[in-house]
Amino acid sequence: MITIELLGGLFGGIGLFLLGMWLMTDGLKAAAGDSLRHTIQNWTKTPSRGFNAGMGLTAILQSSSAVTVVTVGFVSAGLVTLKQAVWVIYGSNVGTTLTGWIVAFTGIQVKLDVYAMLMVALGMLMRLTGAQTRRAHYGQALVGFALFLLGIQALKVSFSALSGQIDFSLLPQQGWAATTAFFAAGIVLTVLIQSSSATTAIAITVVSAGIVTIEQAALVIIGANLGTSSTAVLAAIGATAGARRVAAAHVIFNFLATVFALMTLPWLLVGIVAVRDLISLPSDAGVTLALFSTTFNVLGVLLILPFSSTMVRWLERRFISPEEDIAQPRYLDDSLLKVPELSQRGLTLEVQRLGQLALTLSVESLRRTPQNLQALHHREIAIDQLGEHIRDYMSRMNRTQLPTPVADALAPMLRALQHFEEVADLAVSGSVPEPLVQADLLVLRDNFLRVVTTVMAEADVAMPTFLVERLDQVNAEQNRVYESLKAGLLKAAAQGQISLHQMDAHIQDIGRMHRNVERAVKAAHRLAPLRLLIAY
Numbered sequence: 001m002i003t004i005e006l007l008g009g010l011f012g013g014i015g016l017f018l019l020g021m022w023l024m025t026d027g028l029k030a031a032a033g034d035s036l037r038h039t040i041q042n043w044t045k046t047p048s049r050g051f052n053a054g055m056g057l058t059a060i061l062q063s064s065s066a067v068t069v070v071t072v073g074f075v076s077a078g079l080v081t082l083k084q085a086v087w088v089i090y091g092s093n094v095g096t097t098l099t100g101w102i103v104a105f106t107g108i109q110v111k112l113d114v115y116a117m118l119m120v121a122l123g124m125l126m127r128l129t130g131a132q133t134r135r136a137h138y139g140q141a142l143v144g145f146a147l148f149l150l151g152i153q154a155l156k157v158s159f160s161a162l163s164g165q166i167d168f169s170l171l172p173q174q175g176w177a178a179t180t181a182f183f184a185a186g187i188v189l190t191v192l193i194q195s196s197s198a199t200t201a202i203a204i205t206v207v208s209a210g211i212v213t214i215e216q217a218a219l220v221i222i223g224a225n226l227g228t229s230s231t232a233v234l235a236a237i238g239a240t241a242g243a244r245r246v247a248a249a250h251v252i253f254n255f256l257a258t259v260f261a262l263m264t265l266p267w268l269l270v271g272i273v274a275v276r277d278l279i280s281l282p283s284d285a286g287v288t289l290a291l292f293s294t295t296f297n298v299l300g301v302l303l304i305l306p307f308s309s310t311m312v313r314w315l316e317r318r319f320i321s322p323e324e325d326i327a328q329p330r331y332l333d334d335s336l337l338k339v340p341e342l343s344q345r346g347l348t349l350e351v352q353r354l355g356q357l358a359l360t361l362s363v364e365s366l367r368r369t370p371q372n373l374q375a376l377h378h379r380e381i382a383i384d385q386l387g388e389h390i391r392d393y394m395s396r397m398n399r400t401q402l403p404t405p406v407a408d409a410l411a412p413m414l415r416a417l418q419h420f421e422e423v424a425d426l427a428v429s430g431s432v433p434e435p436l437v438q439a440d441l442l443v444l445r446d447n448f449l450r451v452v453t454t455v456m457a458e459a460d461v462a463m464p465t466f467l468v469e470r471l472d473q474v475n476a477e478q479n480r481v482y483e484s485l486k487a488g489l490l491k492a493a494a495q496g497q498i499s500l501h502q503m504d505a506h507i508q509d510i511g512r513m514h515r516n517v518e519r520a521v522k523a524a525h526r527l528a529p530l531r532l533l534i535a536y
Helices: 004-031 034-043 047-061 064-076 082-095 098-105 112-129 134-165 175-193 196-208 214-227 229-235 241-278 285-316 322-327 334-338 340-365 373-398 404-428 435-457 465-494 500-534
Strands: none
Touching: 004 064, 004 134, 034 047, 047 064, 047 082, 064 082, 064 134, 064 229, 064 241, 082 241, 082 285, 098 196, 098 285, 112 134, 175 196, 175 214, 196 214, 196 285, 214 229, 214 241, 214 285, 229 241, 241 285, 322 373, 334 340, 334 373, 340 373, 340 404, 340 500, 373 404, 404 500, 465 500
């Protein structure tokens, strides 16, 4: 009978799950420094390390769901790549089978969620005692992880009575109906309980009691393997494009392993029994099923191994976010490296594109607010990533035999790239301007917009000499306006009309605007002769 308590536990558990995921991911993003990034990337640097990390963590935590959600969180925080994450997922699927061995030999289930409340207390202590430090962000991530576990526990409690009342003997015993029924039972139980380990434990328990056959229980475990993909899907709700790719990889991996297991189940079980007898394991049905669970997941990894890189490349072209689209080069083609003049043209166009993105970001930053500041920062990071792609392409060009004109063009192009990157960095640096600062910025903004308009309007053609001269005139005027404003601010502070804090904030903001104009003009000068080369 469905009660308000059952519904509350179900939807409340899902809510805790999602809240925990959000807090953990947000905390990881805030805490992510070079040392944390280095440590995590070192754990997953190679496929074997990632596999071992996933398997070991899951074996220790006894929760593939926890490892999956942490992996999704790391990808959302940009700490690991999709290629690294998929191997953690593969290892996690194997590591979760340890629960079956524990249940088969001892009947004991390790439950990490009993420590969730202690983790909440510890996380909040870290948060309260480490304000404005990285420790506070770690504390938030720990609280989020604990809430995730509490959400899983709430789901288990809500459906424990339901799962305990299921009588497997009432299900069809033979044919496709039986296969579908037991397979579906494994999926449904795992989705409801959010724990493939718990479903495996139930299957081992009922097969050890003689209620169902080994083949029927194996079907439940296969269904549980597919059902556990729901954890990754749930964790990816509202997450980044990278997190959605991890969830998709998890679903694809489990789906392939499931299809393989269903198609080969009778022969697979025969082989499992032979291996069990060969290594002298007890002929207990529960042990046989535990061995099946481990073997089935290991075979799933071996099955996807030849296709893993292809799957990753395919997924990287899916769920593209606007920031990732910005970061992807549009004019850099490796096939052009054999023709230096064409590769230089593509490189020039790509630097121009980065410049347009940086200048557009700089203009939009004039209207930045606390609400859109994070989005602007994401755009700036994407521009930095595009810059790295451009530098990498330059390095590959340098490894080829370049004609002297092309080789000579790389240095000014690199300087123009640096200027544009500084424009993007200056655009998002500093705090949101106060009203008084915004009023002062209006004086500089018109000159800045004139520079941006001039540079961007001629982006696809050679910049005529008179436009370069006009930029120099605007820059000279900008210098006069800047020095006049700065002198006025110093005088106003000396006379007590504004506070020293306001004066400092004013000078910093007009200084950023001033430096942005200088760098935009310098970049235009660097690109002007290069644009002439590609215009004809």
